[in-house]
Amino acid sequence: MASDKISNILRSLPNKPGVYQHLDKNGKILYIGKAKDLRKRVSSYFTKSHDNARTHMLVRKIEDIKTIITETEFDALLLENNLIKEYQPKYNVNLKDDKTYPWICIKKERFPRIFSTRNQVKDGSEYYGPYASVKVMRTVLDLIRQLYHIRTCKLALSEENIDEGKFRICLEYHIGNCKGPCEDRQSEEEYLKDIEASRDLIKGNLNSVKKMLTKQMHTLAEELRFEEAQKVKEKIDMVEKYQARSTVVHPTITDIDIFSVTTDAEYGYVNYLKIIDGAVLQSHTVELKKKLDETAEELLEMTIPEIRELFQSTSKEAYLSHKIDLEIPNLKLTVPQRGDKKHLVDLSLKNARYFRMEKLKNIQIVDPDRHVNRLMQQMKQDLRMSEEPRHIECFDNSNIQGTNPVAACVVFKDGKPSKKDYRHFNIKTVVGPDDFASMEEVVFRRYNRLQNEGEPLPQLIVIDGGKGQLSAALKALETLGLRGKIAILGIAKRLEELYFPGDKYPLYLDKRSETLKIIQRLRDEAHRFGITHHRNRRSKNTFKSELDQIEGIGPATIKDLLSKFKSVTKVKEASQEELTEVVGHARATRIIAYFAKDQKQ
Template sequence: MNENVKLKLASLPETPGVYQYYNKNGDLLYVGKAKNLKRRVNSYFNKTHDSKRLRVLVSNIANIETINVNTEYDALLLENNLIKEHQPRYNILLKDDKTYPWICIKNERFPRIFSTRNIIKDGSEYYGPYSSIKIMKVLLGLIKELYQVRTCTYDLSEKNIENNKYKVCLEYHIGNCQGPCEGLQSEEEYMTQINAIRSIIKGEFTEAKNYLVDKMSNFAANLEFEKAQITKDKLETLQKYQARTTIVSPTISNVDVFSISSDEEYAYINFMKIYHGAIIQSHTEEWKKKLDETDEDLLEKAIIDFSERFQLDSKEIYIPFDISLEIPNRKITVPKIGEKKHIIDLSLKNTRIFRLEQLKQTKIVDPDRHTKRIMNQMKADLTLPVEPRHIEGFDNSNIQGTNPVSACVVFKDGKPSKKDYRIFNVKTVEGPNDFATMEEVIYRRYSRVLAEGEPLPQLILIDGGKGQLSSAVKSLDKLGLRGKISIIGIAKRLEEIYYPNDPYPLYLDKTSETLKVLQHVRDESHRFGITQHRNRRSNNTFKSELDDIPGIGPQTIKELLTIFKSVQKIKSASLEELTNVVGKSRAEKIKVYFSNENNANIG
């Protein structure tokens, strides 16, 4: 297994999708689908295979590419399209006559609804494709159960109906059709049913439900309770049905889709080719920025580059935002709603997942590059003058004002530097006063840093909102450090970022690396402060009972608590047990002390 494959395996997402195996010459060997890409692809490499053919396939894999989709069902459809398009060596050959079926609403007067494997561009509507014929048949069965739609192939033109060319058939007599061929059902009433059916196929049930509810109410009002019950049963059947989704619309054909997401140093560009309503090609790659290129600039370059490389000649291109590029004989569209927008969203999803994969790989192979990328991103997101290589975070801890402490944690290059952590026992503040405590601690911390000539941090993070931040800024002003150190506050409730003298907070994307680092600093300062606060409270509790024993010093107290765990157990220990720990002389002093204490309490 080469290093490229190892990196891919380590960074695969746990999402549905399609994976493609390539050999060292770049030839596509195999296409597969997965509900969980990481688990499925890794399974090829972490076990011994009985099949010789499978062992040969695995030994020849030199590169892995993935396409991420929303559901396993979408992955199945996409796998089918890619196999038919590229016919990889290790896949079963899927011939055109084995393609998946669609549901057709025929473009004709009194439209028929049926399944088909052939899409004819005659204005008919096609929905699908359906990878499971069973699912499609369930849907068609539901439609037949709910509505009376004709199945005959008659040409029901107005002229033919007026001339009584056709007679009702068995379907009419058994209640599956309302006889439009003899003019027994109006076109308006028939199309009301077709509109409801169209909504059901798309997964929109409101119109169909309203139609059935109205029918049920009318039957009940006319005391036709048996018909009302039948209609109610149909309504319940409809409510239980779960509509299926498709990758793209069959009405979209021969379209190229481009999208981009980026950070400060890199751009991630995805291309998808859609042909006859299905994705047949997808590619995502990382571009390193050399200048301050915008996403618009990079997307324009990508369209030209990819079009040349992949010999793209579609008449229409979908992109997520407007660009100034104009291409002869090719229309550029920015979808805003509907199925076209869904395709753009899917393309963008692939860029984001690819970015996460690259970040994981970079973290493994080149941790310095990973750190630089995060620091650069933090500088941009927080509008800092320099990268925050050295961050110090502060949090106050007290319970009803007792034993107040303030924690200072230090992060270097985005990681905790625990040897530099400090704890401050509050000296000048009485009672629970977070603002005054923060002012005291910030002053003490940086007055000492200045006195000792130690390096200042690039960023101070205060756990709290505007009040705590303002108190910290007061101390920086006293020390003449305002403007020399960047300082911000982070409020827990909505993860709001506050700046000095700015009433409006900054909200970062919940998935951003910058917010994750700030949260880590905040959480670590809270954890460290709480731990030290509890230790101090515990120490004070022990001191009140043990430190008053004559001849017993701190080291002896520590030895006793290490063995007996609590003051109560020390009190109840025998002379022999105490002697084994601290010697006979000190053991006798302890027993005499607690004996006198008990006698005093009794008296």
């Protein structure tokens, strides 16, 4: 059975690829594993019975679980490989250095070769990878050789050797796989252009390659060489599917610290990634309680020295998510704007955000009051309010082609629905489909009644609609003398813009924002509640309309008939005797006569 701590961790795990670490009571790593779906894989340790004694013993020792999210399952596999080699956990199979994944090397030499290797030599050559799939790597190398004719021989093609005529072209030249730089039949400048194009292919810049292959495929098809065209199409499919290099590991980034921060109203979360020899070897996230509404930059400034001391980092360079005003001796601080360095910072941010989500879920489970207080503070900050929106009301209109217009008001208290306070409105003063006038009516009626009855007013009103509906609601508040006393905003459906009174431009909140999610939930709940009422009212009117046409048959009689027969159709089919039992002889005769006359017409 999992402990309460483990159970809370399992509930908050994402359905994303990544690496997990099982820790014992002393924080020592017992086991490192990868997963295509972290939630499913890690949960399986605690939900399945284990026949293997070692697995059973492992599960009994687990006291904590740490995770690192990756972009793909390949990335998780590579990161798992690096971490196991670094920590050598007790329950993992030992990974030796000769079991490493292959790389693609662009050799530092005149007329560089491109080939695969499992050993990196620090001679200035470029290494790309590692590749978790050898098939993918070979596909890349085959494409390069077919497209750019890079040499495969190991000849020392110095300028002197070529001038002295030491070499002769080989079979590779005659079959079209090489352009003969050994006999100076290809210039170094032209050759290096092919190397640059090959480098782009390895890095994943595939558009030019796909265009070239597509053109080649069409040419072959026009020449009726369909088998060859099909082979080229298969290459295009492979190019589109393959992942050229790991987003976790990069050959040119070595001994680097990466710091990122994400914040909410109460807390900041700083993630640290340690990169050594091109591999992520450490991921650590800390939670910081704000005291004086510190900025993200200030949180980074106070955390970086502490984390570097904790992990005894001696890196000379660090990549950051935010620019900070801090000088650390012998440390260069950079905020990458694009490319692989920026991608690693984004990966760090992803882990910081996941840590925050995990903490919030646990807080919601074990300390709901703290969760509500934090959420209200966040909404106050995001919506620029003077007080927390503990009581929110949202309005939505419903009508179809102007018939049976209704409106709904839903109420949220402390961020949760208060269904006993929901209200329906039948539009009384508006004729035809006029959403603006309908909104003005229901807002006026709602708050006029609350004022008359001495009931508390909300801190925030949300209007489902853009500027038009918001203006109509404002007009009602102004009539009641409430404008400026209650915060109000409108939410437009298309791009989820938030409109505020007197503000020319809408506010766009991050799609991951809890504030936006609460407002969206309010809007959706108001829409659901209003549509349900509208549908019921429309059905009720349609249902009773035919019986209403019978002279001498009133609402009470209709209610008795439908209670007995359930539908107008069954009333039509009922006999004189059956109707008499329910409504008496006189009314039964009128009903029979009405439907008989209707059938003749």
